[in-house]
Amino acid sequence: MSGFGEATAVKRIGDGRYEAVLDGDYGFAEALNGGYLMAVLGRAAVDASPHAHPVSTATNFHRVAKPGPAQVLVDPRKEGRTAASALVTLVQDDRAVVDALITTGTLDAAAEPAYAGPAPTPVPPVEECTDFRPPTGEGFADKVDMRFDRTTMGWLDGQPSGSPEIRAWFRHGDGYPVDAYSLALAVDALPPVALNLGAQGWAPTVELTWHMRAVPAPGWLAVHGTGRLLAGGWFDEEVEVWDTAGRLVAQSRQIARVPRTRT
Amino acid sequence: MSGFGEATAVKRIGDGRYEAVLDGDYGFAEALNGGYLMAVLGRAAVDASPHAHPVSTATNFHRVAKPGPAQVLVDPRKEGRTAASALVTLVQDDRAVVDALITTGTLDAAAEPAYAGPAPTPVPPVEECTDFRPPTGEGFADKVDMRFDRTTMGWLDGQPSGSPEIRAWFRHGDGYPVDAYSLALAVDALPPVALNLGAQGWAPTVELTWHMRAVPAPGWLAVHGTGRLLAGGWFDEEVEVWDTAGRLVAQSRQIARVPRTRT
Numbered sequence: 242m243s244g245f246g247e248a249t250a251v252k253r254i255g256d257g258r259y260e261a262v263l264d265g266d267y268g269f270a271e272a273l274n275g276g277y278l279m280a281v282l283g284r285a286a287v288d289a290s291p292h293a294h295p296v297s298t299a300t301n302f303h304r305v306a307k308p309g310p311a312q313v314l315v316d317p318r319k320e321g322r323t324a325a326s327a328l329v330t331l332v333q334d335d336r337a338v339v340d341a342l343i344t345t346g347t348l349d350a351a352a353e354p355a356y357a358g359p360a361p362t363p364v365p366p367v368e369e370c371t372d373f374r375p376p377t378g379e380g381f382a383d384k385v386d387m388r389f390d391r392t393t394m395g396w397l398d399g400q401p402s403g404s405p406e407i408r409a410w411f412r413h414g415d416g417y418p419v420d421a422y423s424l425a426l427a428v429d430a431l432p433p434v435a436l437n438l439g440a441q442g443w444a445p446t447v448e449l450t451w452h453m454r455a456v457p458a459p460g461w462l463a464v465h466g467t468g469r470l471l472a473g474g475w476f477d478e479e480v481e482v483w484d485t486a487g488r489l490v491a492q493s494r495q496i497a498r499v500p501r502t503r504t
Numbered sequence: 505m506s507g508f509g510e511a512t513a514v515k516r517i518g519d520g521r522y523e524a525v526l527d528g529d530y531g532f533a534e535a536l537n538g539g540y541l542m543a544v545l546g547r548a549a550v551d552a553s554p555h556a557h558p559v560s561t562a563t564n565f566h567r568v569a570k571p572g573p574a575q576v577l578v579d580p581r582k583e584g585r586t587a588a589s590a591l592v593t594l595v596q597d598d599r600a601v602v603d604a605l606i607t608t609g610t611l612d613a614a615a616e617p618a619y620a621g622p623a624p625t626p627v628p629p630v631e632e633c634t635d636f637r638p639p640t641g642e643g644f645a646d647k648v649d650m651r652f653d654r655t656t657m658g659w660l661d662g663q664p665s666g667s668p669e670i671r672a673w674f675r676h677g678d679g680y681p682v683d684a685y686s687l688a689l690a691v692d693a694l695p696p697v698a699l700n701l702g703a704q705g706w707a708p709t710v711e712l713t714w715h716m717r718a719v720p721a722p723g724w725l726a727v728h729g730t731g732r733l734l735a736g737g738w739f740d741e742e743v744e745v746w747d748t749a750g751r752l753v754a755q756s757r758q759i760a761r762v763p764r765t766r767t
Contacts, residue, residue: 297759301589301607303582303589304582318566319564319600324761326566328591328603342604342711346738348738352736354735355701356668357733405619438618447560447607448607448713450757454740467621470619470717470752471620472616472618472619474586475611475717498586
């Protein structure tokens with residue numbers, strides 16, 4: 242393992258107890274990225290489980306996680322033949338920073354869908370997209386390689402589209418091949434789609450649930466972000482992740498606080 | 505309170521400890537309904553919180569809940585000015601039956617949406633829908649008054665539509681006015697939408713997350729169930745609940761095991 246693999250590694254130090262060293266590059270000034278934290282929690286959950294994949298991850302973000310040492314506690318709640326469930330908690334300074342109910346299972350990489358709904362609006366070809374990275378890429382913008390559909394990024398120029406959609410291609414900046422833990426990162430890697438509704442500034446995620454639906458094929462992931470309702474300062478954001486084989490590999494919904502909306 | 509209110513009541517017996525008596529009529533032969541259990545957990549979460557509404561509820565269903573006495577344990581994880589979060593557990597026979605991460609907040613009943621996405625396919629007028637209730641209604645079919653869009657119920661006659669959609673009107677059978685806890689029931693009251701894909705039999709919910717988005721207006725609730733992917737025995741189901749004022753009042757996604765699909 243290297244890069245993303247090392248940055249999300251957990252070391253078992255006891256029954257249901259793990260240590261991690263959180264990498265500050267997977268974040269912005271304010272906080273470490275929630276998807277990155279879910280990847281760390283997912284690794285601990287799978288390590289403590291007889292199953293191979295984090296099929297369902299329901300997460301509450303309580304506090305800002307800081308770079309550096311952290312503990313991950315895995316409290317098994319149910320173990321079954323096809324699925325196991327645990328409460329997984331990220332702890333720093335003796336306080337719960339993130340709680341997640343994680344259900345592990347083992348997905349069959351060769352499974353063909355019995356039913357698949359329609360694909361979302363396609364992301365334009367990679368070469369027609371823009372990375373919006375500063376010339377001296379660093380931090381999160383260097384750890385992930387994202388290419389955005391320009392039509393969904395008008396908010397960057399003070400021209401929000403009015404439609405809560407952002408689409409982009411995603412892969413790791415360090416060449417790490419996409420896997421289950423990449424999906425945790427991908428579902429929380431987009432800028433808040435509410436930016437296209439005129440929302441301003443930081444939109445802290447309160448709760449995010451994501452489901453892994455298939456083992457991703459190698460290559461770019463297409464990430465589709467949308468939203469349904471912005472009211473009373475609460476906003477939902479849905480993300481679907483599709484792989485190069487044209488399969489839905491992850492789906493998420495989060496609810497976030499949107500402090501201010503420009504009207 | 506009466507009817508649904510009594511059936512979901514919790515009694516505080518200590519710090520973060522509640523007693524409930526689960527009503528077997530809110531279930532089928534196999535198990536109590538998951539939405540009913542989430543309503544019970546939501547009441548305990550709100551009672552233990554400074555806030556008024558269960559804004560976000562992320563639930564893992566571990567075991568079948570039985571009618572009769574149960575304990576509800578509320579473990580506060582974070583308390584903030586606009587939201588508080590707790591791990592809420594339903595316990596029977598000293599075992600965790602259901603775990604939920606519940607975030608409480610206080611929604612403003614007068615809040616106007618800053619953005620609202622398009623409404624889903626409408627449910628036909630109530631008088632054109634069918635209740636499908638046995639002449640001697642009892643149990644769940646008596647506790648809820650549901651009127652189904654007949655075009656989405658072909659699976660009942662062995663003619664699944666091939667499209668994972670079920671639409672219905674919802675209200676309580678006992679006249680209880682719809683509130684936050686009704687929404688918990690409504691998001692898990694439809695038959696599994698995978699029945700329209702030829703799925704057979706019981707589809708146990710593994711995880712269900714729902715968000716309360718507005719205080720519902722009095723009257724019928726329109727319940728819209730859909731799904732995206734059935735693969736490897738896992739199926740997602742999304743439900744939106746809209747009130748008579750034309751507002752999105754709740755949204756959910758669950759992931760369930762689908763044991764068999766007729767091909």
